Amino acid sequence: MVRFVHFGDTHLGRRNFKLEERERDFEEAFKQVIDFAIRKKVDFVIHSGDIFDTGRPRYRVVNFLVSQLLRLKREGIPFFTIPGSHDVAPDGTLLSTLHKVGLLKNLGEEEYFEKRGEEIILRGESYKGVFIAGIPGRRANISKFYEKLRPELKGDFRILIFHHIISDISGKFSDIEKEVLPRGFDYYAGGHWHSRFETSFNGKPVVYPGSTEVWDVREVGEKGFFYVEDGRREWIPLKTRKFVELVVNCDDLTPSEVNEKVKEQMKPNDGAILLIRLKGRLKGGSKAEINRKGIMDAASEKGYLYANIYTSELLNPEEAQVSLENKSLQEIEKEYLEKKGYEGKKLEIGMKLIELFGKKLTASEIEVNKKKLFGMLGL
Ligand SMILES: [Mn+2]
Incomplete structure (x- = not known):
């Protein structure tokens, strides 16, 4: 009987409104999941990407994560993950370091992928008879990448961890069609979408737990994670702000x-x-x-x-x-930027700049907007 916890998009280090308390909130949510995993004595933990909010988390954020991973390690509970879109810096990801020192298994490491002609052999880890493989949250040519994957399926229960939005969730924000997911898995552990979403593929669950805290005020709602016992899935709500x-x-x-x-x-x-x-x-x-x-x-x-x-x-x-016309114009601008490949923070900054261009602002409005932009740029 296999038991595990599936969570994701924890975005450690994230703050809303520059509030330090909000950073603690994201940590508190993460800790609640680890507490649960230890209390339930699960076999392993799965995180579907975006552990951190940025590819260069501050030391205190790293220290927090390490202390939580150590708690699991002491209990003999492995932690399987892949880098989400937020976990990556231009020169790599801290998850590689944590993988090397044995605090987690980053299934997005190169050692799990082998090019063989046009195909890519997808390796994973086998643990207690369960096969776990992962796909990192990269962006470029992602559908083609999925189509080339040939998973080296083993074991009697198989889990795929991935960090892309399927078109069933949202046509507008989708990265891939569900049909490009490799077949043969019993549980598809999705990340990147910040709300809970559950569907199926070939009769097997494709599920997104969503983020563990409110990353942006537009995604206010119940936060939580999945607890899976012998294939039966249970939603566990978190106490959040x-x-x-x-x-x-x-x-x-x-x-x-x-x-x-x-x-x-x-x-x-x-x-x-x-x-x-x-x-x-x-x-x-x-x-x-x-x-x-x-x-x-x-x-x-x-x-x-x-x-x-x-x-x-x-x-x-x-x-x-002017509200109606104004709104549709904003939507057009947003769609245009999205088509050009802007997303997340870049999209936000782009929208803000368009909003400010050619506007007559008072001194105090300039100050407010300057602060906002600097905040977005992380300055
Ligand atoms: Mn995320």
């Missing part, structure tokens, strides 16, 4: 009235992140006069860890209603 959305209609309000209304509608909380979306059209003054610091201080007093205020749906008194 709560996000609360507050939508405030600001029609016919002045900026100072907006402040009062937001504070009124803010319910007390215990540590959540508050996302405030201001909507409608102001009666007087302008968006720039809204006292953001006042709102953020109020949120802090009510017990929130942080409040982020979105004003893109808020109109100044004389501003033309």
